[in-house]
Amino acid sequence: MFIKSKRFFLSLFLFVFLNSFAQQKEYRLQFKTTKQLHRFLSYSDKYIPLVSAHRGGSVTGFPENCTATFGNSIKYNPTIVETDIALSKDSVLVMMHDNTLDRTTTGTGKIDDYSYQELQQLFLEDNEGNQTPYKIETLDEVLKWGKDKVIYNLDVKKGVPMQMIVDAVRRNKAEAYSVIITYNANQAAEVAKLAPDLMISVSARGKEDVERMENLGIKADKMIAFVGTSEPKPEVYQYLHSRKIACILGTMGNIDKSAAAKGNDLYYKLIENGANILSSDRHIEAGIQLMKFADDKKLKSKHIKIKKM
Known part of the structure; x- marks a missing residue:
């Protein structure tokens, strides 16, 4: 008990310390309609590169998949929030x-062995294992928070029905700031059938993948292509861009490690090479380079607002 209390007060200290030095502004992404979101995410030579904060952008004092963490992330750059959705024992969509609960909370065991109320007895831990004041949130809470602040990239964990995700997006009127992640053509086809108006993140590395999905009824103008966690060949970017499909490159893992070791300007070069969105565990460092790219190219959007706090 003493050790747990010590860790709790340490996490509170870190929380207060980080917030006292945080930038006193927020970079917000705001869309009134789904058409505005689609237009913003459709590739053009004026595309503004964005960072996708992997699991919300966790740093010391701020745990994964938590609105407090999302709020911290948007103090540094306009942010797509990649966040993960699981299902509790009593079928509540939780983040x-x-x-299992062991790595990211004060609990242990499988998440689907716990009801939502039981999960509320736990606290989230950051990636260093520090207990934080934050609790496991529901998808409804997260979607309500995100309006006029971020774009969500919703990662649906195995066993979670896509219909429940679509229903939650509809219930919270979050269509204008939500993208649903899919991992294969059949998943993408299911989402396209359930919600033809929503943007979908699809796994695509060229013409064959796109045409396979189009044959299943997925419209190219609703696709954002995840091209993997290593740079694809230039012709992959060329084809996808010719179809006005923006490309997400996953830098979490080896690319992030390389940037940390060799210099953050690597993120700038990845955008020059053809990536449009970088899904990163180093969202602050990557975001600085992406904003520099946008400034250098004089890229602006009415949908990016800077709010002074």
């Missing part, structure tokens, strides 16, 4: 990446 969690792992199948």
